[in-house]
Amino acid sequence: MSETTAATDAVGSSTQDHISLAEHWVASNYHPLPVVISRAEGVWVTDVDGRRYLDALAGYSALNFGHGHPALTAAARDQLDRVTLTSRAFHSDRLGPFCRDLAALAGKDLVLPMNTGAEAVETAIKVARKWGYEVKGVPEDQARIIVMAGNFHGRTTTIVSFSDDPIAHDHYGPYTPGFDTVPYGDLAALEAAITDDTVAVLLEPIQGEGGVIIPPEGYLTAVRELTTRRGVLMLADEIQSGLGRTGRTFACDLDDVVPDVYILGKALGGGIVPVSAVVADRSVLGVITPGSHGSTFGGNPLAAAVGQAVVGLLATGEYQERAQRLGKVLADGLGGLVGHGIDAVRIRGLWAGVDIDPALMTGREACRRLLDGGVLVKDTHGSTIRLAPPLVIEEDEVDLLVTTLGQVLR
16 A cells, blocks of 8 residues: 555544545535545435434435445446446447336337436437427527526536526536526416427426426426427426436326426436436437437446336336325425424425525525434525435434424424
């Protein structure tokens, strides 16, 4: 062992040592809470000092099935001994079965596998534009995509071009043109924004980063009707909301809506590897031809093995049912705190946005106090915190989460 490595290991022995090391060497693109996790299982994580915490964030829904789900880790271990990467220059024996099963789950024809959520959104944007030129007949370089105020789709240069979050947006110009923003939930504004050059409407069925913002009743159904009538693609970013989180396979299912394109990620990789995908019918994804889009790691055998195992878990319906049933327990518990330190709660399945009374504390302070109480959550937009525990959580653990939050507010 080199002196440098030995010194590093010696420094990284306690919580503060690890935090100091990270603050010195890691770029500050996040503002993490002062906890250093070293092990995890199910809904529980353990820090370097041996203290256990209930994980009520679940990697922003990347860990819908909890930490180290045995079916997912078994799929990964088995594949590690076989082959992990071929690139798409060759076929692998895992890619076809994964895409077949994911297409069946979504009721679509084709899957275009990628890695991260932002990559999947970028892919969907490219597909929509190419479809607009080759199928709809929009003049070249004139395609426009309508997006929603308060959106969060990632942080690439194209995506931040249509973000209205100044932290994500500012100082990254020049920005990519071709996007029109309308208020989320405002159907009249959406209809007025559609022109002959509009190729797609890109939206989150529920805005996660915004604080679990739920659109007005009937909105998604009306968007589906409008986009169909006007010959415009409906792109549903289900990266956070999909794959069981809301009590249905997709959040769009809550309104019996089927978009033209599903954009998936996070939980698709089981918290083990980055896996994302664009899923659509051949009439849309058929515009992609050899060389027109690609990814060295997209659809790699390891990712496909884990992704297929995730789809297998969802195919049983067990996790959707758990999210629905335990979501009611969470909703009842949180409802009892409204007016007692909580101004409002928005919840779908095991996913809740909780508005803390700003006179009481900020969302960041609430997260700090919950950390002290043994619960991990994340704040957003001032006094709002988001709760998204793994779908494997038990009822007594939901009760513990609500009880701890109540203690923090008192």
